[in-house]
Amino acid sequence: MDEPERNRLNTSTEESRPQSGVDSKVLQPATLVARAGLGPSEQDGMLNTAVYRASTIVYPTVQSYKDRHDGFYDDVVYGLYGTKTTYALARAVQALEGANSTLIVSSGTAANAISMSTFVESGDHLLVADCVYGTTRKFADNVLTRFGVEVSYFDPGVGADIKDEVRPNTRAIFIEAPGSQLFEMIDVPAIVEVARKAGVITLMDNTWASPLHFRPLDVGIDVSIQAGTKYLSGHSDVMLGTISASKREHYELLKDMAGRMGNCAGPDECYLVHRGLRTLDVRMDRHVRNAAILVDWLLAQPEVSKVLYPALEVDPGYALWKRDFKGASGLFGVRMRGMSRAAEDAFFNHLNLFKMGSSWGGYESLIVPAWPLPQRSRRSLDKNESLLRVHAGLEDPADLIDDLNAAFVRMRRAV
Numbered sequence: 001m002d003e004p005e006r007n008r009l010n011t012s013t014e015e016s017r018p019q020s021g022v023d024s025k026v027l028q029p030a031t032l033v034a035r036a037g038l039g040p041s042e043q044d045g046m047l048n049t050a051v052y053r054a055s056t057i058v059y060p061t062v063q064s065y066k067d068r069h070d071g072f073y074d075d076v077v078y079g080l081y082g083t084k085t086t087y088a089l090a091r092a093v094q095a096l097e098g099a100n101s102t103l104i105v106s107s108g109t110a111a112n113a114i115s116m117s118t119f120v121e122s123g124d125h126l127l128v129a130d131c132v133y134g135t136t137r138k139f140a141d142n143v144l145t146r147f148g149v150e151v152s153y154f155d156p157g158v159g160a161d162i163k164d165e166v167r168p169n170t171r172a173i174f175i176e177a178p179g180s181q182l183f184e185m186i187d188v189p190a191i192v193e194v195a196r197k198a199g200v201i202t203l204m205d206n207t208w209a210s211p212l213h214f215r216p217l218d219v220g221i222d223v224s225i226q227a228g229t230k231y232l233s234g235h236s237d238v239m240l241g242t243i244s245a246s247k248r249e250h251y252e253l254l255k256d257m258a259g260r261m262g263n264c265a266g267p268d269e270c271y272l273v274h275r276g277l278r279t280l281d282v283r284m285d286r287h288v289r290n291a292a293i294l295v296d297w298l299l300a301q302p303e304v305s306k307v308l309y310p311a312l313e314v315d316p317g318y319a320l321w322k323r324d325f326k327g328a329s330g331l332f333g334v335r336m337r338g339m340s341r342a343a344e345d346a347f348f349n350h351l352n353l354f355k356m357g358s359s360w361g362g363y364e365s366l367i368v369p370a371w372p373l374p375q376r377s378r379r380s381l382d383k384n385e386s387l388l389r390v391h392a393g394l395e396d397p398a399d400l401i402d403d404l405n406a407a408f409v410r411m412r413r414a415v
């Protein structure tokens, strides 16, 4: 499919599916996030899709009741699979990802678990990048292996040599780039090429870049996953996941697995994420701008040995990022001289604007100590170093620098 086709809003082939509400001409991503969804004409002129809550759906004829499951996750057939609110968001994300179809689920964790479960069965081998998010790894190691799936991890820097990791029973490759915690880039097209030749399905957790700054399906990935909890939502108050498939037959398998798992994204969550999507483009600009300012300042501090951020020219992932991605994000890692317990307390315990908390992608700046070691099998961190994870929020960067500067001053006094 060529590029203009992928950007069409009305990509659905089924007449029964809700349409996206704007003309199906070629639109830029910023316009898509601002406008894609259900049209005002479909709901009495209201711009935003209402929050439709439902469990029971009633049917006018016995035949329509008997046929109801033909349209699950696409039509309103039972509350579990979604309502118009869910499908409006699904159509918007589908347009943004350039997908054939998008499934909305209850969290990013659920999106990853459902995606992996869909494509492997007992006796199959699943190849996973060593840098994936912690719970993705736990699902593969603690759940899939109990159902007879072989799981192995590969170095994210492997490139085309991934062919040496592919076994006769390899069914799927799961990647995330840049990686959680250490932000390593992966040569996505190289992985895709090997996978295609071997008939292996490729899945990618693309939460860091958001579909605005990287579209995995455009480079041949089969399934693109977002923790909608992060940037799509953008306001730190929603759990949601999205699974976008380039092929209809993969989507059919994915929605079957989601349905069997009983997974359901609530209508309020779908509404809030759709609302968040409207400002995704302007928020990403600000996150990236603030991150660049914070990175520059941090690099000038003597305690900082490295900033882990592929958008930085000296980063080992820069060339791949520059070649494949349209932009960066607000999340990066900082390697520091090892912090004593007293230095850590002084640094973290009196922050003003920066908050310590998991998740990221919201309006607020975050800083947390990170420990990649227990989650890696292929790489390690120098034991005399500390690792921080920073998320640049939407605040004025001068205030953020003041806060960080005060933390560094406290830390210096404590050692």
Ligand SMILES: *Cc1c(COP(=O)(O)O)cnc(C)c1O
Residues within 6 Å of the ligand: 107, 108, 109, 110, 112, 133, 176, 180, 205, 207, 208, 227, 228, 229, 230, 239, 240, 241, 359
């Ligand atoms: C947060 C995150 C997840 C999990 O998403 P939840 O919605 O918190 O379950 C998965 N992958 C990545 C890369 C994440 O950052």
